Amino acid sequence: MNFQAIKQTISPIIKVISIVLITSAIGLELWNIYAIANNISVPSSLNPIFWIERFAVSCHLVEAVIAAFYAPSKNKLPIQYATYTFFVGTLGLLELFERQDK
Incomplete structure (x- = not known):
């Protein structure tokens, strides 16, 4: 099985999982x-999960900014492609920078 076949099989699965997780x-x-604003106690056992999700959202936000910056050079709409890249992550950037001369 070559790399393109693996990419075509795995890529949609990763995209769906990424959208759900983000x-x-x-x-x-x-x-x-909401809990902080209403003085509701949040279990301290969730703190590691909060840090992981903040890191993931921050990484996706950086990727979205990069996509918005480079999208016009690839004839794509910046806001639309940044939103797409924010939700799918690195795969969106890989698709943006993929060679067009196949």
């Missing part, structure tokens, strides 16, 4: 903000 991370952070 959406869940945003929801978790919104719940944490």
